[in-house]
Amino acid sequence: MYVCICNALKCSQFREAAQGGAQDVTSAFKACGAKPRCGRCFEEAASLIEQSLAPMEPMPHAIAAE
Numbered sequence: 001m002y003v004c005i006c007n008a009l010k011c012s013q014f015r016e017a018a019q020g021g022a023q024d025v026t027s028a029f030k031a032c033g034a035k036p037r038c039g040r041c042f043e044e045a046a047s048l049i050e051q052s053l054a055p056m057e058p059m060p061h062a063i064a065a066e
């Protein structure tokens with residue numbers, strides 16, 4: 001799904017940018033080789049970056065077989 005229409009950037013590109021070290025929208029745009037324009041995507045992009053940087057939830061404990 002496209003997040004940034006101005007630059008045709010997809011969710012996956014923002015996630016990859018975050019996993020590659022981008023910690024905010026500006027650095028994610030830079031990592032994607034794009035420049036922010038209208039700003040409509042900033043909130044969604046920031047959310048994707050935040051989710052990508054968040055630590056993984058621990059796995060639920062397995063139920064021991066008796």
Ligand code: FES
Pocket residue numbers: 003004005006007035036037038039040041042
């Ligand atoms: S939609 Fe991303 S800068 Fe316009």
